Amino acid sequence: MKKTIYMNDPLYRLNEQTDGGGFSRRLGEIVERYDIIMKLTPEPPKFSQEEMHILGEVLAGAKISAGFIYSMGFEIQDSVLETPEIREALAKKIDAMTAAEKVKMIETFLK
Structure with a gap:
């Protein structure tokens, strides 16, 4: 073929x-x-609607690179969506993930 x-x-x-x-x-x-x-790689954690809103903004048009995977928590905290408390909790959740888990989450999110 x-x-x-x-x-x-x-x-x-x-x-x-x-x-x-x-x-x-x-x-x-x-x-x-x-x-x-x-x-x-384990399935990504479940995200609330607010967290999904933030992830959608952070991932929209992002160039997925090693640097982006590494700094996702910072990207989330820099978002203007939702409250600072929600962004901080989401950033902690993302920072606790391995690189493979983050990639799988991105793959799952962008399907």
Whole structure:
């Protein structure tokens, strides 16, 4: 089965690092490993409507990067939505999560 994929910067780098035309094989391995990580990562906590409101604003148009995952708690506290107490409680909830849990939460939220 032949497919066409959009080549963004990470895929160009992967292609350059892959010797002997093994790009699709290597990409498949990465997708399989990502799937394993997501399956083994606990489900995200339940969020209130207010928390979902804040997360929606923080995630809208955000470029998901290592820096963003690391600083999500700060991004939440910088939001103007809801009360400072709700933002602080949500930031603490997010800060207690591992990087994989945050990624899974983002994947779940953005579906």
